[in-house]
Amino acid sequence: MIQFTEKECLDIINLSLILKGTDRDESPRPIKYTFYNVEYNDEHKWIFERLNEYFTSNTGIEVIANLDAIHLFNYGPGNKFVKHKDIYHENQVYNIGASLNSDFEGGEFKLYNPDIILPKQTGNVYTFSCTREHEVLEVTKGNRWSIIGFYHYEHLNLKRSLV
DSSP: OOOOOHHHHHHHHGGGGTSOEEEEEOTTSSEEEEEEEEEOSTTTHHHHHHHHHHHHHHHOOOBOSOOSEEEEEEEOTTOEEEEEOOOOSTTEEEEEEEEOOOOSEEOOEEETTTTEEOOOOTTOEEEEETTSOEEEOOEEESOEEEEEEEEEGGGBOOSSOOO
8 A cells, every 4th residue: 555654744744844834714714724835856756756656556547747746734723624626727637635644633534426534544645536526624633734736637648538
């Protein structure tokens, strides 16, 4: 099973100490979190390579171009991201993410149709269609850390068009 080790997760979380964070607060709409842009470079490429390896092994689709960046998310107590789809670009196809810790309460990651709550497992990697609705439920204690990236058609060797 391809995932991140606890040490690797801590290394990724510690990027928040050197990267500039951006707070997103859309009050009164229930969206609140901090994110950090992690760019693909020699220092961070191991993160991208692990995500690509997981994606290919779980979908059978070859990654032919690296993502330019992924986002590191921090949800503190009271933070959440309501039910939504990640369709930011018309050529976006899949999302890939990883849970970086499990020492928090609340903050479950929920996917819809079918309804699934992903287990709180440090290092757990997951992928899903960008058109699938999902949400992060409210964190009640501690901080929830995760990463997410967005594959577009040009990143993947898709032999047939997706409908």
